[in-house]
Amino acid sequence: MSIPRLYVEADLSEGAEASALPGQGHYLGQVMRKREGDAVLLFNGRDGEWRARIASLRKDRATFLPEARTRPQQASPDLRLLLAPIKRDAMDWVVEKATELGVRLIQPVFTARSVVGRVNGERLASIAREAAEQCERLDLPAIARPMDLHAALDAWDGAPLLVGDARGKAPPLSVVLAGRSLPIGLLVGPEGGFTGPELDAVRRRPFVSPAALGPRILRAETAAVAGLAVLQALAGDWAAPT
Structure with missing residues (x-):
């Protein structure tokens, strides 16, 4: 199964817990049928792309634990x-x-x-x-x-x-x-x-x-x-x- 990829607003660094945006907890739990501990990919437009785990998942709320950066940040073409x-x-x-x-x-x-x-x-x-x-x-x-x-x-x-x-x-x-x-x-x-x-x-x-x-x-x-x-x-x- 593919790994969900999500945009977040939180800063991303190894071991620093990041919060999901509204609606992402429902998407992960009810649509993608993910559970705590499952892998996700995160990006925020500043810190590159990170592989993370779902740290908590309760109804519409979720938090993530970034583990390793998979791609450095690159600016889009102007x-x-x-x-x-x-x-x-x-x-x-x-x-x-x-x-x-x-x-x-x-x-x-x-x-x-x-x-x-x-x-x-x-x-x-x-x-x-x-x-x-x-x-x-x-x-x-x-x-x-x-x-x-x-x-x-x-x-x-x-x-x-x-x-x-x-x-x-x-x-x-x-x-x-x-x-x-x-x-x-x-x-x-x-x-x-x-x-x-x-x-x-x-x-x-x-x-x-x-x-x-x-x-x-x-x-x-x-x-x-x-x-x-x-x-x-x-x-x-x-x-x-x-």
Whole structure:
């Protein structure tokens, strides 16, 4: 049976008992049918990954006893996603896949055509946590507070930011990425696309580069995941030795 892998907030070191997060005790006892003494893997985004034992398990509460570090801490690639909020199921899916793809920051941005006016950050953080546990990354992506598009760009640190251009006048993403390396961000608009004035304002930013995502019109969630995959393949850590 596979060893459960869990994110915890406690510091991890040999012999120092660590507490489970709410819900993890129920998951271990009722879903995974684990008992005290069984093995788990733990990570907290700071101390690497640790092999541990379940020290106590009572209903929804659990504690762990770390025994040995199995992997040292490594930072995720500085790959960022700015995304206009989309409908809940699609947004959940994007956050899950962006986490699997190693994204460090997910920044929701409100645009003129955004069809969703509220973002449940706690829900998205929970989805990201579960995805990180499954895909064996050592940290969690930051789910930033939603911002107006222009406010988010005003606060941007100047790293290259690529924006999908549905007008068909931009060079292919592979051409735009030639010779570039991380940090890089990807900006994806709402289902209805950016308005003309929005796209013009975005393109006037010196750090923004328009890029074509192929000859077909992509849904927002498809554009986000496809674009991130290309960024990882051409400028990220997919080509790095494992």
